[in-house]
Amino acid sequence: MCHQLVENHDDFSNSCIIGLQPRGIFLSKRIVQHLQKWNPKNKLKYGALDITFYRDDYRRSEKLLVPSRTDIDFVVEGKKVILVDDVLFTGRTIRAAMDALLAFGRPEKVELLVLIDRKFSRHLPIEPDYTGDAIDSIDSDKVNVEWKENGKEDGVWLVSKSKSNATKTKR
Amino acid sequence: MQRKLSVKHLIGIKGLVPSDIELIFETAQTFKEVINRPIKKVPSMRDVTVVNLFFENSTRTRLSFELAEKRLSADVLNFTASSSSVSKGETLIDTVNNILAMKVDMVVMRHPKPGAALFLSQKVNSIIVNAGDGTHEHPTQALLDAFSIREALGELKGKKVVIVGDILHSRVALSNIYCLQKMGAEVMVCGPPTLIPKYIDELGVKVETNLFKALSWCDVANVLRIQLERQDIKYFPSLRDYILQYGINAEILNKVNKKITIMHPGPINRGVEITSDVADSKQSIILDQVENGVAVRMAVLYLLGGQQNS
Numbered sequence: 001m002c003h004q005l006v007e008n009h010d011d012f013s014n015s016c017i018i019g020l021q022p023r024g025i026f027l028s029k030r031i032v033q034h035l036q037k038w039n040p041k042n043k044l045k046y047g048a049l050d051i052t053f054y055r056d057d058y059r060r061s062e063k064l065l066v067p068s069r070t071d072i073d074f075v076v077e078g079k080k081v082i083l084v085d086d087v088l089f090t091g092r093t094i095r096a097a098m099d100a101l102l103a104f105g106r107p108e109k110v111e112l113l114v115l116i117d118r119k120f121s122r123h124l125p126i127e128p129d130y131t132g133d134a135i136d137s138i139d140s141d142k143v144n145v146e147w148k149e150n151g152k153e154d155g156v157w158l159v160s161k162s163k164s165n166a167t168k169t170k171r
Numbered sequence: 172m173q174r175k176l177s178v179k180h181l182i183g184i185k186g187l188v189p190s191d192i193e194l195i196f197e198t199a200q201t202f203k204e205v206i207n208r209p210i211k212k213v214p215s216m217r218d219v220t221v222v223n224l225f226f227e228n229s230t231r232t233r234l235s236f237e238l239a240e241k242r243l244s245a246d247v248l249n250f251t252a253s254s255s256s257v258s259k260g261e262t263l264i265d266t267v268n269n270i271l272a273m274k275v276d277m278v279v280m281r282h283p284k285p286g287a288a289l290f291l292s293q294k295v296n297s298i299i300v301n302a303g304d305g306t307h308e309h310p311t312q313a314l315l316d317a318f319s320i321r322e323a324l325g326e327l328k329g330k331k332v333v334i335v336g337d338i339l340h341s342r343v344a345l346s347n348i349y350c351l352q353k354m355g356a357e358v359m360v361c362g363p364p365t366l367i368p369k370y371i372d373e374l375g376v377k378v379e380t381n382l383f384k385a386l387s388w389c390d391v392a393n394v395l396r397i398q399l400e401r402q403d404i405k406y407f408p409s410l411r412d413y414i415l416q417y418g419i420n421a422e423i424l425n426k427v428n429k430k431i432t433i434m435h436p437g438p439i440n441r442g443v444e445i446t447s448d449v450a451d452s453k454q455s456i457i458l459d460q461v462e463n464g465v466a467v468r469m470a471v472l473y474l475l476g477g478q479q480n481s
Binding site: 059068 | 201
């Protein structure tokens with residue numbers, strides 16, 4: 001994925017990476033580390049975006065989410081923005097993320113990078129530009145992505161209601 | 172992370188548990204970041220209608236609530252008693268039920284009678300936020316005061332706060348005492364003996380009538396306004412006498428010789444309870460309180476409003 005990013009964004013002088021709170025942060029940090037290793041001179045613009053207040057299920061869902069931090073210390077106006085999240089499922093989070101992002105200005109372009117794309121489960125016409133892996137899963141399955149930073153082993157778990165089996169994916 | 176408030180309405184701080192207050196603070200922190208963005212509005216409460224019912228005068232609280240509602244994209248109705256059918260003899264419940272019949276989801280109310288908010292929450296089917304009920308409670312003010320202290324000093328636990336002035340008529344004082352004690356701070360009240368309620372020490376607060384001693388003890392001084400409109404009898408000989416004994420000025424603060432954070436819930440009577448040089452000094456966080464007020468009220472509305480359909 002990092003190779004693809006470099007192909008499209010060259011030295012990232014006019015691009016920035018924004019991870020979605022809370023779980024896209026781990027992935028975006030890893031990507032930033034990787035890119036920095038290849039080209040240490042590059043100053044990558046990197047931020048975190050919380051989308052809680054832009055969700056479309058306020059007052060409709062049982063749970064009320066507690067927001068986390070938004071941390072964007074650069075101007076997104078006119079930049080190419082790469083949104084980063086772990087799993088793309090219904091697309092509703094990304095819809096909210098785009099709304100939230102536009103509150104900070106008008107980016108030149110918005111791209112989407114996800115580690116896992118759950119195909120055929122979209123509620124909205126949203127597709128990723130960069131994908132780590134694509135899987136077929138039924139709606140009742142859960143996809144858990146775990147990170148070392150989270151105190152667990154790196155890995156992707158597909159959990160069915162009846163049994164649980166693991167597929168390991170490497171970036 | 173999913174957490175919930177333990178209450179359906181915000182009537183007073185007394186009914187909250189410390190984890191509720193902590194949750195409101197955490198949410199307010201993120202809203203504070205939101206209101207400092209270039210675009211200060213978020214769409215969370217797009218389909219929620221809120222009515223601000225003010226049966227008593229207010230500038231700050233009403234504007235602050237209205238701004239908080241608007242920043243959350245809620246639809247706002249404003250109501251002031253003086254220009255309404257209340258003056259034609261309509262009762263409180265009838266007024267509110269008529270407004271709710273127009274499909275309003277939340278009610279923010281200020282009322283001169285203590286207990287009005289609790290009464291309303293028992294009688295009508297809506298979410299009630301108390302914006303001050305007489306001399307009883309003013310929960311959002313206490314929350315924003317505590318939030319501001321936490322912001323200025325890092326934490327509340329173990330901090331010493333003195334509330335100076337008219338404790339007897341002050342809903343801010345009562346809510347502040349509950350809120351600060353629940354968060355682990357020590358509270359002292361200071362003022363003329365006639366303006367300190369009897370039995371207040373049963374709440375676990377210290378009582379001091381000497382301003383200098385009180386200031387020497389505290390980390391934070393929350394200065395209250397002398398509420399002349401609530402004083403039906405004379406509680407002190409003259410305003411001048413009050414200023415001499417309880418007015419906070421640069422001279423007494425220099426004498427105390429330690430850095431005290433100065434707060435005031437507004438409106439300020441400059442030259443009475445506090446002098447201009449102190450109110451505008453660096454150690455005063457009065458305007459931070461106002462900014463935090465919007466964030467805290469956004470948090471309260473967001474957390475209460477989000478629960479309704481669940």
